[in-house]
Structure formats: structure tokens, C-alpha cells
Amino acid sequence: MGSSSPEIAAIDLFCGAGGLSLGLQQAGIDVVAGFDFDASCRFAYETNIGAEFVHADIAEVTAQQLNDAWRDAPVRLLAGCAPCQPFSSHRRGADTSEEKNWSLLQHFGRLIEETLPDHVTMENVVRLMRMPVFAEFVKTLRDNDYEVDYRTVHGPAFGLAQSRRRLILVASRLGVVRVPDAVESTMGVSVREVIGSLPTLAHGQSDPDDAMHRARRLSPINLERMRASVPGGTWRDWPEELLAPCHRKASGASFQAFYGRMEWDKPAPTITTQSFNFGTGRFGHPEQDRSLTLREAAMLQGFPRSYAFVADGVEPAMSTVGKLIGNAVPPPFGRAVGEVFVQRTMTVV
Incomplete structure (x- = not known):
């Protein structure tokens, strides 16, 4: 894909089938790698995004791996959507205090501290905003000189035909950034x-x-x-x-x-x-x-009709592919935040 701002190189943690990466590409960002613990994401990610898929547990991912993927890119973006099961409204009332997934956002923060990318974005369920682990994540960003903004967004305002409400966070060391309330889109919303x-x-x-x-x-x-x-x-x-x-x-x-x-x-x-x-x-x-x-x-x-989740001739397993689809960041959200970073970068580079 072409890029209107090739100086931004993005790494997508918890990349899944590539929804966030696709949106970033649509905004003109060069996605160089995706990391995920679920190997079933590999085909969809590599086939559609055309970037390296790294099968890894984020707890074991190192700063060196990220720096190697970014290479000498002048502007670096670290993006991700930590698996949200501990924060989901479907789990309301359950005791999730001991779940290992709480640490995934903390490892995201660790990698930010160790690599200090120019831009950061994170998408997750709305309830996360009320959790101590989110306050800790935001503090990590601000302690490392990031301007931070986050808010709840609604799918149709972003050209998504889905009544989905999600938390989006954007952060930058290059200046003030803001999550848009809505974006212009030609996509249908019914x-x-x-x-x-x-x-x-x-x-x-x-x-x-x-x-x-x-x-x-x-x-x-x-x-x-x-x-x-x-x-x-x-x-x-x-x-x-x-x-x-x-x-x-x-x-x-x-x-x-x-x-x-x-x-x-x-x-x-x-x-x-x-x-x-x-x-x-x-x-x-x-x-x-x-x-x-x-x-x-x-x-x-928000995926295009041509998006390939399995190879030609392979019958998709409902549960496996359903998980890839349902857990994905809708590409229109990724495109909206990607455009925020493109605009921010163009004013300083």
C-alpha cells in the first residue's frame, strides 16, 4: 500500500487478524510488524497487512525486538489492544483481581518505557477507564513526557456500521494529540x-x-x-x-x-x-x-469484503475465525487514530 507519511513506522502489539494495522495503513502509516500470542492470526495478518508476524508472549518481548523492527525509522508508533477479558462488561461481578491478563497492559507500558516511541495508541473496552491498571498506564506515559488524550468513541461516528463503544487512547512525545469525536467517512453505517x-x-x-x-x-x-x-x-x-x-x-x-x-x-x-x-x-x-x-x-x-482470514480452499472454522473477527480492532478506529498521528507528525517533521 502507498503511504502519504512514510516516515511513521508502526508496530502493532496484540495485532490479532490485523484490524488496527489495516486502519493505520489506510491512514498512510507504514506497519512494519505485528506481535501476538495467538498463532492462528498469522495467515490473516501476513496475507492482508504484508508485514512480519511475530508469534510471542508480550511478557517475553524485548525492547531490542521492537527496535530491530522499527530499524532507523525517524518516527515510531507503538500501537496495541491488550486482550480485554478481565475488563469486559460481560465479566461484571466476577473477581478478576488475580488474572494474568491484568499484566498485559503493564507489559505494554514497560515496552513504552524501554523504547520511548514517538507515538502510542491503545484501544480497549470502556470499563478499563475505571480500573487502577489504566491509571497506572496513563501515569507511565505522562511520566515519560507524553501528551495523552483518551475518550469513549461510538462506531457510527467513525464510519462503522456497528453500535460499538470503545476506549481509544492516543499519546505523543511530539506535541498535543486529541482523539477525534467523529470523522468524515464514506462508509455506510447501516x-x-x-x-x-x-x-x-x-x-x-x-x-x-x-x-x-x-x-x-x-x-x-x-x-x-x-x-x-x-x-x-x-x-x-x-x-x-x-x-x-x-x-x-x-x-x-x-x-x-x-x-x-x-x-x-x-x-x-x-x-x-x-x-x-x-x-x-x-x-x-x-x-x-x-x-x-x-x-x-x-x-x-469494518473489514473489506476481500479480506482473507483463511487460505483459498480452506473451510474457515466458525469458532476460530469468529474469534479473530470479534476480537479485532475495527479498521475505521485504526484509520482515525492513524490520521491523528500523520497530522501531528506533519506539523513537526
């Missing part, structure tokens, strides 16, 4: 605009031209539930005989988005690692009697 042109499928059916466009087969009872569901509705629209045991409990009122259909002319809900599964959220297709395909989930995350 489900229809993004996936409406894909081939029609029945549940259990695959697109012969795209192995990623395959719908999970529904059980007979879930097919009946799908047919009884209306876009934007809940399981309360179903006849009594279709209700699951959890719906009959008082606690079932808290889970009204499960077994739901999306709406054509609104953004999708937050795409998760299980977005191909009708029972885990509002992941029913707006009008076809099936759940989302992996391709649809990826496109709603």
Missing part, C-alpha cells in the same frame, strides 16, 4: 449499506464463491424461533411454546437481545466472537432465516 448486497443464503448454506459467507445450521427449534423473530424485537415476540427455560425465569428479562434479529437501516450491535451464533446476541439476519455469516460479521467490523 446493516443494509454494508451487507445488503451479499448473496442470499439459507441456514446451513454456503456461498460457492466465498467460504467465509457460510451460515451456521440452525436446530429445528431455533429455526422456528428465527422465523418468529422480528427485526429489532425480542424473544417476547415469540409464542409461548418457543421460549427457552432461561426466558421463563425472572432473570431472563435482562437478556432480551439474545435470539434477536438486526435491523436493516440501523447499525449492527457490537460484533462479538460468537456473532455467527443466533443464541448469543442480536445476530439474526434482518430478513433471511439465519444468523450472520463470518463474512458479514467481518464486514460489519
